[in-house]
Amino acid sequence: MKALFKPEPGPGFELIDRPDPTAGPDDVIIRVLRTGICGTDLHILRWDDWAASTITTPLTPGHEFFGEVAWIGERVRDVAVGDQVSGEGHIVCGTCRNCRAGRRQMCIRTQGLGVQRDGAFAEYLSLPASNVWVHHESIEPDVGAIFDPLGNxxxxxxxxxxxxxxxxxxxxxxxxxxxxxxxxxxxxxxxxxxxxxxxxxxxxxxxxxxxxxxxxxxxxxxxxxxxxxxxxxxxxxxxxxxxxxxxxxxxxxxxxxxxxxxxxxxxxxxxxxxxxxxxxxxxxxIYGREMFETWNAMGAMLQTSATLRAAIASIISARFPARDWQQAFDAAAAGATGKIILDWTQL
Known part of the structure; x- marks a missing residue:
């Protein structure tokens, strides 16, 4: 598959061929259709002090996405092949005090998609099924790609x-x-x-x-x-x-x-x-989203309010083919725009 990849510490990404992701019995493989560019991704691209102190390479970054489920593990029950999905980018341990109490957004061992593990700037993504958000209502792919920041x-x-x-x-x-x-x-x-x-x-x-x-x-x-x-x-x-x-x-x-x-x-x-x-x-x-009360709230609000849907969609300033990722990141770094989207069907 094609992926935006950081092979070693330092500025820049490479759009190169990478092995397809692997998945376990509780995971899904998602064909990525759209991704949003976040400030975190800009930090990783530039390799500033925060990135140098936080990121371990090699890494495929990216955590804002919309895609289609391509494969499910044998123990996955509530996600089906063909589902249109976004996903919660904080992968939690499930065993710390907060996780066991249902406060998963406060997990002390959180791993960030595209930060501590390979992320969504690729044709395919592996994610635990428990982190997948299925869009049961029709949604524009670009809007689906910004469910993560909308959740913030x-x-x-x-x-x-x-x-x-x-x-x-x-x-x-x-x-x-x-x-x-x-x-x-x-x-x-x-x-x-x-x-x-x-x-x-x-x-x-x-x-x-x-x-x-x-x-x-x-x-x-x-x-x-x-x-x-x-x-x-x-x-x-x-x-x-x-x-x-x-x-x-x-x-x-x-x-x-x-x-x-x-x-x-x-x-x-x-x-x-x-x-x-x-x-x-x-x-x-405030850090991230409540799992999954925030997701329920934003899904419900978008489902029932055409005005809010239009307002959120208007945040998207431009969409670039994934092959033009450098132009897209330059636009995102300009700072006076809304959200910038990468289209992974255009490589």
């Missing part, structure tokens, strides 16, 4: 009740944009999105934000005044990882406000812990 957005947006609440979203990358759409769908009152990219702020308005703020030019408090808000934000989604984002969010939260933090900072930064205490704020780290 849904997990973040549903962490706290948002019906009738004022929501601040710092970071309008693809996941932040999807979180805006979900918060709007669920019933938030006012939603404010922040970024430093004008195109992404325009997309935030399209996704349902009532106000947007270029934080390099204006203050978040200006948006509160424009909306007639008398108190701070009730709920915050920190999606950027920018060092200034969380302190700015804390400064604009109402007393008793709740923050869900998905953005992964590149290093330590100062936080006013006194304000967190005296304003009685809650800050919760």
């Amino acid at each position: 957005a849904v997990h973040t947006a549903l962490t706290y009740p948002v019906v009738g609440e004022d929501v601040l979203v710092t970071g309008c990358g693809p996941i932040g944009l999807m979180a805006i759409a979900v918060a709007r769908h669920v019933g938030a009152r006012f939603i404010v999105g922040t970024d430093v990219s004008a195109p992404r702020l325009e997309m935030a308005v399209h996704m349902g934000a009532d106000q947007v703020v270029d934080v390099s030019r204006a203050d978040i408090a200006d948006a509160q005044r424009a909306l007639g808000m008398r108190e701070g934000f009730d709920v915050g989604f920190e999606m950027s990882g920018a060092p200034a984002a969380l302190p700015q969010m804390i400064e604009n939260m109402n007393h008793g406000g709740r923050i869900a933090m998905l953005g992964l900072p590149s290093g330590p930064f100062a936080v006013d812990w006194g304000k967190i205490v005296t304003h009685m704020l809650t800050v919760k780290g």
